[in-house]
Amino acid sequence: MLPRPYRLPLTAILLSAALSACSSTKEDAYVERPADQLLSEADAAMREDAFKKAAKLYDEVERQHPYSDSASKAQLLAAYAHYQDLKYDDAILALDRFIQLHPGSPDVDYAYYMRALCYYEQITDVRRDQKMTRQALDALQEVVRRFPESKYARDAKLKIDLTNDHLAGKEMEVGRFYLRQHQYTAAINRFRTVVENYQTTSHVPEALHRLVECYLALGVTDEAKAAAAVLGHNFPGSEWYTDSYALLVDANLRPERNEKSWLNRAWNSLF
Numbered sequence: 001m002l003p004r005p006y007r008l009p010l011t012a013i014l015l016s017a018a019l020s021a022c023s024s025t026k027e028d029a030y031v032e033r034p035a036d037q038l039l040s041e042a043d044a045a046m047r048e049d050a051f052k053k054a055a056k057l058y059d060e061v062e063r064q065h066p067y068s069d070s071a072s073k074a075q076l077l078a079a080y081a082h083y084q085d086l087k088y089d090d091a092i093l094a095l096d097r098f099i100q101l102h103p104g105s106p107d108v109d110y111a112y113y114m115r116a117l118c119y120y121e122q123i124t125d126v127r128r129d130q131k132m133t134r135q136a137l138d139a140l141q142e143v144v145r146r147f148p149e150s151k152y153a154r155d156a157k158l159k160i161d162l163t164n165d166h167l168a169g170k171e172m173e174v175g176r177f178y179l180r181q182h183q184y185t186a187a188i189n190r191f192r193t194v195v196e197n198y199q200t201t202s203h204v205p206e207a208l209h210r211l212v213e214c215y216l217a218l219g220v221t222d223e224a225k226a227a228a229a230v231l232g233h234n235f236p237g238s239e240w241y242t243d244s245y246a247l248l249v250d251a252n253l254r255p256e257r258n259e260k261s262w263l264n265r266a267w268n269s270l271f
Contacts, residue, residue, distance in 0.1 A: 042074075141160060187214050192211070195263070212244040226263045230264075
């Protein structure tokens with residue numbers, strides 16, 4: 001038979017609980033410290049990659065010294081600590097709060113830029129929903145619009161191009177799916193979106209070629225010839241034009257500009 005568990009006397013249990021409560025209260029007690037000391041400890045935590053600890057210490061600066069010059073600095077640093085910890089939602093909340101409280105701060109451009117990065121670094125594969133990609137694009141465009149001369153605007157513009165390329169890639173992915181399913185009208189809508197809205201991306205040559213394929217499959221030869229003409233004029237050396245030209249030749253057709261085509265309007269306004 002197993003021995004019965006040893007039971008402490010009730011008084012001992014109560015005493016132990018009381019001591020634990022006192023210890024917890026003492027540990028959690030509010031202890032005001034100078035802002036410089038808190039910042040120094042937080043900076044040390046950042047150097048050790050203890051981002052969660054650092055964020056709490058930066059938050060403590062604002063809590064204990066809300067009207068000091070260090071408070072706004074600590075807000076931004078707390079957001080950066082969350083960002084480094086990949087806690088993007090927490091970082092965005094902190095940055096939104098900083099922007100709301102300090103719209104005239106000389107660091108507000110950095111806050112907008114960091115906010116955009118939080119969205120940008122959450123962009124997922126083109127096979128997934130692209131809501132985050134669109135949020136990243138909006139946030140990056142806001143940086144450029146609000147702070148065109150800022151040192152962050154140049155990087156934001158580069159990331160806008162990459163983000164647009166990603167969104168175009170999503171349209172192409174869906175368009176190819178419809179094409180494989182022989183749903184040509186649905187496919188055309190996707191490839192047309194790329195040509196009209198993402199004309200500076202790397203996906204445009206393929207989109208034009210896929211339009212040639214779709215229009216030929218539907219027997220809309222005028223639009224097929226127009227798509228090939230736009231492709232040949234703007235990307236004459238691309239493999240996509242070679243393939244499109246071959247498709248037309250097989251159908252006894254040649255690339256031909258069509259003044260009435262939506263492609264002609266897109267060509268005139270975009271290329």
